[in-house]
Amino acid sequence: MTFTFSDRQRQILDEVRRAGQVSIESFAQIFGVSPQTIRRDVNELCAAGALRRVHGGVEMPQSENLLYSSRRTLNGVAKRKIGAAFAARIPSGASLSVSIGTSPEYAIGALEAQSDLMVLTNNLNIALSACEREGWTVRVPEGAVRAGDRDILGPQVEEFFARYQVDFGVFGVGGVAEDGTLLDFTEAEVAARMAILRNCRRSVLLLDRTKFGRPAHVRGGHMREVDEVICDGPLPAPIAADLAAAGVTVSITEDMQ
Incomplete structure (x- = not known):
């Protein structure tokens, strides 16, 4: 399966790569959207293997590379x-x-x-x-x-x-x-x-x-x-x-x- 990320999803990836771990609420404030909207974005990123869910937020995968398609x-x-x-x-x-x-x-x-x-x-x-x-x-x-x-x-x-x-x-x-x-x-x-x-x-x-x-x-x-x-x-x-x-x-x- 090939995943195509939106501009906001790419910005989410960049911020997590910089910070290491970011909460859903922080992303909602950064982008001025609801936490539900951010959850949909990060759920797709996690399904692609680009991020990993942690309590209240997301982080980069620690031991495995991202999917090639991602x-x-x-x-x-x-x-x-x-x-x-x-x-x-x-x-x-x-x-x-x-x-x-x-x-x-x-x-x-x-x-x-x-x-x-x-x-x-x-x-x-x-x-x-x-x-x-x-x-x-x-x-x-x-x-x-x-x-x-x-x-x-x-x-x-x-x-x-x-x-x-x-x-x-x-x-x-x-x-x-x-x-x-x-x-x-x-x-x-x-x-x-x-x-x-x-x-x-x-x-x-x-x-x-x-x-x-x-x-x-x-x-x-x-x-x-x-x-x-x-x-x-x-x-x-x-x-x-x-x-x-x-x-x-x-x-x-x-x-x-």
Whole structure:
């Protein structure tokens, strides 16, 4: 099932992401509507997996990622800009290893001018759309498909990415810790992402600003280990300084024309 959120629901998500937990009464005052109206909004958000109910209010899910269909609709404008910035760096004839996640999906979708690409991915959403591009080669690993996310994880995925040395490795993350450590929701997600990082000539991390401080609990890698970061807005100052010292290229889409 695909969920489409209203503008108010997106604002509710943004406020909960910022505050951690917000009451129904607070939202009613913020938006000038009845508590019943807010309850309908948050009930839909909870049904989509975007929020979790607590006594008197809502909070972000603490241990699981949002449904893929829900993540597609979040921060779509930012992800499109990030995808366009990524696409500007990719020449025709390139090879790419691409991770799970919606930001990489936006990025591959933005490769409209490129021809003769080879795309290796464990993200079936990306694989299916890439198959429609004339002249592209698409390869996926074997294994069970994860329901809802439509991706493949496991040791065979790591072995799959390790069999190739591609021009570009592109991936997103579940979250970023205060010190720049990369976070995801399962060990298998981290292992697949790290396999991409190890087996590419240039690594590109795609993320929007909501990933900073977002709760995800499996550590794996650090932002300073990638070659380039593309984000929709400025990074936290300590992380930006760390990446500058490490020689990581940082591209901010709001600064681009």
